[in-house]
Amino acid sequence: MNKFSIDEMTKYLEEIFPQIRGKYIILKLEHSLSEVQLVATEANLRPGNTISGPTMFELADIAFYLAVISLPGSSTLALTTNVSINFLRKPEHSNLIASAKIKKSGRKLVVGDVEIFSEDMSQLVAHAIFTYSLPSSTS
Amino acid sequence: MNKFSIDEMTKYLEEIFPQIRGKYIILKLEHSLSEVQLVATEANLRPGNTISGPTMFELADIAFYLAVISLPGSSTLALTTNVSINFLRKPEHSNLIASAKIKKSGRKLVVGDVEIFSEDMSQLVAHAIFTYSLPSSTS
Amino acid sequence: MNKFSIDEMTKYLEEIFPQIRGKYIILKLEHSLSEVQLVATEANLRPGNTISGPTMFELADIAFYLAVISLPGSSTLALTTNVSINFLRKPEHSNLIASAKIKKSGRKLVVGDVEIFSEDMSQLVAHAIFTYSLPSSTS
Amino acid sequence: MNKFSIDEMTKYLEEIFPQIRGKYIILKLEHSLSEVQLVATEANLRPGNTISGPTMFELADIAFYLAVISLPGSSTLALTTNVSINFLRKPEHSNLIASAKIKKSGRKLVVGDVEIFSEDMSQLVAHAIFTYSLPSSTS
Numbered sequence: 001m002n003k004f005s006i007d008e009m010t011k012y013l014e015e016i017f018p019q020i021r022g023k024y025i026i027l028k029l030e031h032s033l034s035e036v037q038l039v040a041t042e043a044n045l046r047p048g049n050t051i052s053g054p055t056m057f058e059l060a061d062i063a064f065y066l067a068v069i070s071l072p073g074s075s076t077l078a079l080t081t082n083v084s085i086n087f088l089r090k091p092e093h094s095n096l097i098a099s100a101k102i103k104k105s106g107r108k109l110v111v112g113d114v115e116i117f118s119e120d121m122s123q124l125v126a127h128a129i130f131t132y133s134l135p136s137s138t139s
Numbered sequence: 140m141n142k143f144s145i146d147e148m149t150k151y152l153e154e155i156f157p158q159i160r161g162k163y164i165i166l167k168l169e170h171s172l173s174e175v176q177l178v179a180t181e182a183n184l185r186p187g188n189t190i191s192g193p194t195m196f197e198l199a200d201i202a203f204y205l206a207v208i209s210l211p212g213s214s215t216l217a218l219t220t221n222v223s224i225n226f227l228r229k230p231e232h233s234n235l236i237a238s239a240k241i242k243k244s245g246r247k248l249v250v251g252d253v254e255i256f257s258e259d260m261s262q263l264v265a266h267a268i269f270t271y272s273l274p275s276s277t278s
Numbered sequence: 279m280n281k282f283s284i285d286e287m288t289k290y291l292e293e294i295f296p297q298i299r300g301k302y303i304i305l306k307l308e309h310s311l312s313e314v315q316l317v318a319t320e321a322n323l324r325p326g327n328t329i330s331g332p333t334m335f336e337l338a339d340i341a342f343y344l345a346v347i348s349l350p351g352s353s354t355l356a357l358t359t360n361v362s363i364n365f366l367r368k369p370e371h372s373n374l375i376a377s378a379k380i381k382k383s384g385r386k387l388v389v390g391d392v393e394i395f396s397e398d399m400s401q402l403v404a405h406a407i408f409t410y411s412l413p414s415s416t417s
Numbered sequence: 418m419n420k421f422s423i424d425e426m427t428k429y430l431e432e433i434f435p436q437i438r439g440k441y442i443i444l445k446l447e448h449s450l451s452e453v454q455l456v457a458t459e460a461n462l463r464p465g466n467t468i469s470g471p472t473m474f475e476l477a478d479i480a481f482y483l484a485v486i487s488l489p490g491s492s493t494l495a496l497t498t499n500v501s502i503n504f505l506r507k508p509e510h511s512n513l514i515a516s517a518k519i520k521k522s523g524r525k526l527v528v529g530d531v532e533i534f535s536e537d538m539s540q541l542v543a544h545a546i547f548t549y550s551l552p553s554s555t556s
Contacts, residue, residue, distance in 0.1 A: 084362030
């Protein structure tokens with residue numbers, strides 16, 4: 001069992017991605033699940049006072065990455081191979097929440113989806129499907 | 140004809156997205172086409188000294204956005220509705236180049252793709268298809 | 279309110295798509311939801327005695343189309359604009375079930391997803407996100 | 418070198434997918450490339466006398482499959498793992514042509530895209546990106 005606590009994962013993330021320190025809060029971390037909140041700043045906006053697409057992509061990617069590396073037997077070297085994302089509504093400037101769920105965990109590929117909600121969880125603003133590739137255990 | 144020169148577009152981008160100033164260089168801007176280069180920094184890396192997925196997503200999104208708003212009759216309020224991106228190779232820390240092409244420009248939707256190459260254009264590292272939605276002309 | 283009963287919808291589908299008569303059974307039809315079962319035959323197989331990808335795509339597309347045209351104010355002229363589908367497991371030759379859910383219904387676009395399950399609903403075999411475009415009400 | 422001639426491939430396809438006999442014509446088969454034409458019938462139509470989405474998906478999938486299995490060292494057991502498809506224009510009832518190109522051929526995954534054109538090649542009607550998974554050589 002190599003599951004991390006939220007504190008351990010937060011520390012680990014800040015070590016490997018020092019540039020995102022303070023930008024995300026891990027709300028939940030369970031088997032096949034994670035929930036991550038964006039700490040929105042001016043840098044995340046695009047014209048119209050709305051959160052930018054790349055900001056939502058990064059939020060979703062981090063939530064899914066945490067769900068993947070929390071799997072027993074997984075590796076922190078897991079890599080995104082495909083993402084398809086639908087942007088549903090223009091979110092106002094706020095601390096969006098991403099909820100990631102693993103739907104299939106294979107030997108080579110891990111597949112699932114991420115929903116991004118407004119801060120009060122009342123509105124779905126984006127939905128993405130992810131495929132991550134796991135490094136070969138023999139290489 | 141509302142096409143912009145590269146200089147005009149660079150100034151315009153820095154006005155509406157001050158947070159990306161200095162991060163991207165527009166190399167080409169033609170009807171239905173754009174080419175944008177990333178000025179990579181430590182902030183764009185992920186473990187393994189490779190450019191992160193969200194960095195490539197933002198680069199592709201900016202290149203496609205420029206191609207869209209350069210269309211005659213288009214609007215700077217165009218919004219991303221769907222992106223599907225395949226990550227093909229781990230790019231080394233370098234100034235990647237995105238090449239965007241519009242494939243269909245309709246009244247409501249603009250569709251096309253973006254290829255992301257290594258700095259010397261010898262390797263394709265990511266490929267994405269984009270759909271942007273244009274605001275209704277009557278609203 | 280222009281919702282259809284399952285019987286009305288079955289008759290309507292057979293009228294507009296006579297070529298799929300007998301190939302699909304509508305199990306559920308509610309606001310923003312539908313469930314459709316494939317009646318699998320040899321024509322749906324690919325090597326390895328597994329249901330082919332195009333068969334699953336058609337099943338998912340029909341389930342989502344039914345959910346879209348069941349929306350109040352929707353139109354039977356709704357058209358698929360984008361689909362991203364992940365194939366998760368090789369399904370054995372069986373009567374797969376697709377479950378479609380609308381996640382955002384706008385004036386121009388309807389967005390949601392479809393999960394395809396094995397006949398006993400115990401395994402998820404594919405997951406897709408759909409965007410449909412609605413014809414302009416003024417044209 | 419395990420490349421097939423167009424005749425060999427046509428025979429092979431009819432053997433493994435007898436249900437598609439006569440529905441497709443292979444126009445081109447080269448390293449990393451294929452071109453396949455649909456022989457359209459009433460069964461491929463949807464309301465509005467237009468070729469249905471699932472028909473275009475199957476055409477694209479077959480073209481990409483042929484490009485994959487023509488690669489040296491590839492396997493006919495290659496499986497679709499992800500497809501994202503944009504439908505750009507309503508094609509009239511006609512013999513559409515799909516042009517598939519491999520963009521990255523790895524040990525585990527093969528990635529590329531397919532463009533679907535009207536019969537006279539003058540209009541792009543759909544564009545898709547594909548990921549196929551290759552079976553492990555050791556299993």
